[in-house]
Amino acid sequence: MKFSRGVKDGLPIALGYLPVSFAYAITALANGFPPWFPVLISLTNFTGTGQVAGTDLIAAGAGVAELLVTMLIINIRYSLMSVSLSQKMGGGFPLWQRALLSFGVTDENYAVCIRQPRKLTFPYMAGLMCCSFSGWLGGTALGALLGNILPDFVMSALNIALFAMFVAIIIPASREDARVFLLVALSTAASCLFYFTPVLKELSQGWVIIICAVVCTTAVALLFPVKEIAQEQADETGGQGGGE
Amino acid sequence: MTLSDMLFGCLIMAAVTYATKCVGLLLVRKQIRNRFLQSFLYYIPYSVLAVMIFPGILFSTASLWSGIAGTAVALVLSYCKRGLLVVSVASIATVFIAEQIIALIA
Numbered sequence: 001m002k003f004s005r006g007v008k009d010g011l012p013i014a015l016g017y018l019p020v021s022f023a024y025a026i027t028a029l030a031n032g033f034p035p036w037f038p039v040l041i042s043l044t045n046f047t048g049t050g051q052v053a054g055t056d057l058i059a060a061g062a063g064v065a066e067l068l069v070t071m072l073i074i075n076i077r078y079s080l081m082s083v084s085l086s087q088k089m090g091g092g093f094p095l096w097q098r099a100l101l102s103f104g105v106t107d108e109n110y111a112v113c114i115r116q117p118r119k120l121t122f123p124y125m126a127g128l129m130c131c132s133f134s135g136w137l138g139g140t141a142l143g144a145l146l147g148n149i150l151p152d153f154v155m156s157a158l159n160i161a162l163f164a165m166f167v168a169i170i171i172p173a174s175r176e177d178a179r180v181f182l183l184v185a186l187s188t189a190a191s192c193l194f195y196f197t198p199v200l201k202e203l204s205q206g207w208v209i210i211i212c213a214v215v216c217t218t219a220v221a222l223l224f225p226v227k228e229i230a231q232e233q234a235d236e237t238g239g240q241g242g243g244e
Numbered sequence: 245m246t247l248s249d250m251l252f253g254c255l256i257m258a259a260v261t262y263a264t265k266c267v268g269l270l271l272v273r274k275q276i277r278n279r280f281l282q283s284f285l286y287y288i289p290y291s292v293l294a295v296m297i298f299p300g301i302l303f304s305t306a307s308l309w310s311g312i313a314g315t316a317v318a319l320v321l322s323y324c325k326r327g328l329l330v331v332s333v334a335s336i337a338t339v340f341i342a343e344q345i346i347a348l349i350a
Contacts, residue, residue, distance in 0.1 A: 016329045019336070037250055044258035049296065051257070058253035059245065067253060071260035074292050078261075080285035082268025095270070102266035107289075156306035157314075157340040163301035164318040164335035166293045171322035173290060180290050187294035195299050213291040220291075221283035 001118055006127020013108045013128075014135025021136045023161035024051055025143025030155065031059035035144035042140035046103060046133060050074045052162055057206050070206035073213055081110040088113065089120050097122050104129030107169070179224040186216045310342035 021042060028038035038055070045051050053074055057067050082105050086098075093101075101122070109129055113120060147155070174181035190212040194200045203211075301318075302311040318335040326334075 075264040077289040105265040168322040168331035
């Protein structure tokens, strides 16, 4: 599992990132940020959903607590992926490699790594992440450069890109898992409630995400607890994780 | 927005994002056994995304009608399990076309 193999597997991800990060930069410019800002965020964050929400919050003048908790809630899924990836990687990686690879944990990189039938190596993961990160950063830079030149009607159409990508993540999952569908329906209803109800709509976007997501997820997690998710990874590593 | 607002905001975002990503790789090499916690972590991304999408997607474009058209296309294509890129591009194209049509009618 060489670096070049990782780069090859990362190419489709990089291509997929291009329009999304492009759209992110466009949205940031539309919010009044200078072109360097979205590039800096993409360089230091490497996360779709979190960047969009965080950038919107900064534009809205949100407080530190709101920004921090929102980012935490949105990105908490990475912790799960990180845990699961850690199980799959086993013990062969020194600390500095783990610290470096942590930055590249995204939904897509995670999905590709976890699907690998063979043992993961540092060069492979580094290649995969470097390649997809180039797409992410390149798309952002392109959007930041062209954003002010593109006419309004193109910008308007591009605004829907990120939303559409999110739809493409939750709908297939809802189709396969009725519990996820229930959660999505519940969360949508809650979100609309906050959006349209007179007093509730005064609340800022960050808090709406936090309240709706935590309440709905807790309800569904209590009603329909999932079975061991990382079971196959645990089996692979010989079930070394005993107890808490 | 001042320069320091932006840099400070960026710092918080980067710190929280990296913290959530590294926690498993660096600290949790054992498996999480708590069933509720496991379920919560499994479910939460879908909830967050749903809240972020709706109803914001409908009002993300220049007109409500093009927003509805773009949303419908995204829903149908992702139901048919098309990839992120296809759904995104088709949705953008739909909004673009819808707005051209609206401009012609108006």
